Amino acid sequence: MPKDVVSQKKFVPLQPEISKANSFNMCSLEQLKYNLLTLTDGEQPIDVVVGDDFFSAIPDSIVGGGSVHVSGSIRKAVGFYELQLHIEGTVRVPCDRCLDLMDQPVTGDLSQQVHIGQSDGSEADGDDAVTVSEREPVLDISWPVYEATVLAIPIQHVHQPGDCNDAMMRVLSEHSAARSSDADADTDIDPRWAKLRELKE
Numbered sequence: 095m096p097k098d099v100v101s102q103k104k105f106v107p108l109q110p111e112i113s114k115a116n117s118f119n120m121c122s123l124e125q126l127k128y129n130l131l132t133l134t135d136g137e138q139p140i141d142v143v144v145g146d147d148f149f150s151a152i153p154d155s156i157v158g159g160g161s162v163h164v165s166g167s168i169r170k171a172v173g174f175y176e177l178q179l180h181i182e183g184t185v186r187v188p189c190d191r192c193l194d195l196m197d198q199p200v201t202g203d204l205s206q207q208v209h210i211g212q213s214d215g216s217e218a219d220g221d222d223a224v225t226v227s228e229r230e231p232v233l234d235i236s237w238p239v240y241e242a243t244v245l246a247i248p249i250q251h252v253h254q255p256g257d258c259n260d261a262m263m264r265v266l267s268e269h270s271a272a273r274s275s276d277a278d279a280d281t282d283i284d285p286r287w288a289k290l291r292e293l294k295e
Contacts, residue, residue, distance in 0.1 A: 123148065123236065128168055130175055130210060130231045137167040140179065144239060149185070152240060156247070158195050160185030164239050168208075174223075177235065179204040181242050187251055191266075192258035200246035208233055 125142045146159040162183035169176045182201040189196045207223040210231045226233055252258075 126164075126234060126236045126239065128233045128235070130168075130170075130208070130226065130233055133168060133170050133175070135170055137169045140164060140166045140168065140235070143183075148236075149240075155240075156187055156244065157240075158186040158188070160197075160200075162200065162239070162243055164235075166204075168233065173209075175208040175210075175233070177204070177206040177208055177233070177238070179206075179235065179238060179242060181239065181246065185243060185247065187247060189253045189258060190250055191252045192262040194253070194259045194262070196251065196253050196257070198247055198251050200243055202242050202246040204238055204242045206238065 123142070123144070126144075128138060142164050143161060144164060145161050149155055149157040149159055160183060162181050162185065164179060164181050166177070166179040169178070180201075180203050182199075184197050184199050186195045187198050188194070205222065209223060209225045210228050211225045212228060
């Protein structure tokens with residue numbers, strides 16, 4: 095898969111609950127799962143690419159596909175683990191103007207503390223922390239990767255000038271002209287009111 099390189103932008107994830115990935119049958123990419131107990135001192139590197147299969151596994155996803163390079167590490171610290179992610183690539187999302195899919199570059203960074211405890215991951219210890227179950231201390235980074243990708247998409251995303259769907263743009267132009275004509279008609283003054291205005295003046 096291509097690894098498109100784009101400019102950098104930092105952000106924080108919407109929710110810290112990594113276990114949410116399993117709640118909607120996120121595709122089970124084994125390279126996105128890490129058994130924390132098997133990690134040795136130092137850093138576990140992360141270097142994977144997620145594509146169409148990854149995004150299509152998410153119901154109601156605003157991402158229609160793409161290729162995103164995920165890099166970073168999981169570092170074992172005293173009493174916790176530190177997850178560092180960097181994403182960059184291109185995703186396909188609907189154009190706000192014509193609704194056709196368009197290529198949107200995305201890039202961003204994510205930092206998160208991970209603890210092993212009795213929690214199943216549904217409750218985080220803080221805004222930038224999450225707890226995975228000590229019965230199954232596997233860190234699945236599928237949800238952080240998806241969430242970080244969505245947050246990296248600009249609020250407004252439109253095609254470059256001239257790249258929008260021609261048929262849709264014609265419909266929009268006709269609709270805009272019709273609304274403008276209706277608005278002009280509404281501004282016409284009833285002759286009776288015009289006479290009253292003349293008398294008042």
